[in-house]
Amino acid sequence: MEWQPVIGLEVHAQLATQSKIFSGAATAYGAAPNVQACGVDLGLPGVLPVLNAQAVELAVRFGLAIDAEIAPCSVFARKNYFYPDLPKGYQISQYEHPIVGCGHLRITLDERELDIGITRAHLEEDAGKSVHGVVSGRTGIDLNRAGTPLLEIVSEPVMHSAREAVAYMRELHRLVRHLGICDGNMQEGSFRCDANVSLRPAGSDTLGTRTEIKNLNSFRFVERAIEFEIERQRDILEDGGKVVQETRLYDPDKDETRTMRTKEDAHDYRYFPDPDLLPVSVSADDLARIRATLPELPAARIARYVDDYGLGREDAALLVNEPAVAAFFEASLGPLEVPAKAVANWITGEVFGALNRAGLAVDDIPITPAMLNQLVARIGDGTVSGKGAKTVFQAMWSEGGLPDDIIEAQGLKQVSDSGAIDAIVDEVIAANPAQVQDYLAGKEKILGYLVGQAMKASKGKANPAAVSALLVDKLKGD
Template sequence: MAWESVIGLEVHVQLQTRSKIFSSAATAYGAQPNTQACAVDIALPGVLPVMNHQVALMAVKFGLATGATVNCRSIFARKNYFYPDLPKGYQISQYELPIVSGGQLAIDSGNGEKIIRITRAHLEEDAGKSLHDEFDGLSGIDLNRAGTPLLEVVSEPDLRSPLEAVTYLRKLHSLVRYLEICDGNMQEGSFRCDANVSIRPYGADTLGTRTELKNINSFRFVEKAIQQEIQRQIELIEDGGQVVQETRLYDPLADETRPMRGKEEAHDYRYFPDPDLPPLIIEQAELEKVRDTLPELPDARRERFVHQYQLTPADADQLTSDREIADFFETTADAAGGDSRSAANWINGELMARLNRDNRPIGENRITPKALGALICRINDQTISGKIAKDIFSALWEGEHDVDGIIDARGLRQISDSDALEQVIEEVLGRCVEQATQFRDGQEKVLGYLVGQVMKATKGKANPQAVNAILRQKLSP
């Protein structure tokens, strides 16, 4: 039987505020355990939550960017359960009335654009962390993360393949970084994904029983985890079994999903409105103010890049997936005297290769758009050759920034002057009599060897086009 997979994602987007959602403690990652947990975060008797309004404005920004309804009145609710890293014994979340409902995100499904509906996005606080490995036979609790603001973005089950799921996830990741509401760091848990996965026979209109895959922390694992889970469900059903609704964890080492034990017994969370917090009100004026701060979004920017800079859709896509890269590109293209295609090639090629190699974000690279632009200008005005340009690029990568200074200091200026070149060419032809004859006899390929000899003799500084022309002229019958 042919099976169709049905996938919905719940993504926890950590909002990048300086202080927590309901207390004034700092949210910075990596501090000593429990040094960023105040009386409110550790839930001392008598403490009360106070809403950090910055958090709400970030959620509004997300709502506006996804074409969603921003609810001018939303309600915080308590989700009750016991766990040692949940200090109050309940998590403050939004249940019946979330701040954002009904948005959408367009993804490239491989054969055209596909709309993925966003059911809702609601605000909640993160829990702390249980540390099981640090203490022999004991568990530690670190409450630094408790109270960190999260926006949980819940999609409709509109995704039909692991690839679509990961495409949607990347799109969402790109969006929240464009909006500057999340740093997107998946290793540190700033962007976490749970996936609801079920299968059904092709053409069926009812949904199969779903399982929930929890806390998958990389794009690659999301795709693999869902792939494995779909495969497991297909094999299970085809063997006459039934899918059980449960929470499962993906084990990347074994490349399989396993049921999560212990914590998740059929919970009744006993949601009810939190009496400590009044309804969250977003005034219309406030909403408009946020709308005014919305940056150009990735889709619009990609379209503009294709038209304004004459880029291929693929190049434009790559450049706009990250707001900083797109900014870097635009400044570079400008500094390159408008040679946007060269700018795109250098960034998508050489620069991305090095960033990926060193696993560095663009913000941590030492090449400035101005220097890269200058480099492109020197290629275009034939001051240097493309080969020399790569050496200069390396110098820039290592932290130098004055392109002209490097060219002058190292004498890298391209030799286009035909008198100077002719001298070298004469010398080369004197040495390579045999090859010259071969060329004259019609072996075109030999010309490359001769050009190479000239380049070698000039330490790469000769203008290859000029060498080519002079050689042809000299060797013509």
């Protein structure tokens, strides 16, 4: 039988605030254990949560970017369960009245555009972290992360392959980074997801029994885990069995998912409105003000790069993935007039390569847009050859300086005037009579060899285009 996978994702995006969602403790990553956990985060008696205005602002920004309805009044609820990394015995979340309602996100996969429905997005606090193996027979608890603001973004179950799910997650990642609401750092857990997967007979419109795969923190793991889960469920169904509704964990080392808990011990969270927190209101004025701060969205930016600059979609997406790269690209298009495509190629080629080799993040690009702009302009006007440009690039990457100064200092200026090249070309023709005969006999490919000889004689400084033109003139003219 043919089966159709049905996939929905719940993505947790950590909101880029300085302080926690309900307390004034810091949210910075990597601090020593428990130095960023205050009385509110520890759930001490007598403390009260006070909502962080910026967390609300960032959630609204996201809602507006996906064309969602923003609830004029949303409510925080307590989600009750016991776990040592949750000192209060409940997580403050939103349940019946989330701040962001129904919206959608457009994704592109294999040249197809798909509109992925987003059911809701709600604000909640993160839990702490359990640390194993510090003291034997004990689990260590670090509550620095407790109370960090999260936006949980829930998609409709409308994706039908692991690749679609990953394409959606990537688009979402690009979006939150562009909006500046989340740093998107997946290694640090700032952007992670749970995947709901079920199978149904092709053509059916009732959903099959689903499993939920928890805590996937890389695009690759999302793809592998969903693929594994689809295969696992297909095998069960093909054998006439039944999928058990359960929560599963993905093990990247074994590349498989395994049972974490089944429906029988599923949590009964007993949600109820948190009496410590008043409903959150967002006014029409707030919406108008926040809407006015929205940047150009990544999908629009990619389309603009394709339409206005003639870039391929893949290259455009590569530049737009990182807001800092997109900004660098746009800044590199001036002040000198340069072909955008050449600038894009330098960024996705040389710049990315050099960043990788140096292990640097894009925010740490050691060259300025003005440097790249001048370099591309100098290739365009023939001052420097493509090969010479790479030498200039290396020099400005490691020591700084403007291309014009480097070209001057290292004598990389290309010789283009025919007077200087003339003599060299004459020499080459005189020194290679056999090749000249071959060329004249119709073996036009031999021209490349002769150009090479002339380039060598000029120590690489001659403009190959000029050399080639002059050679043809002289040989054909004879």
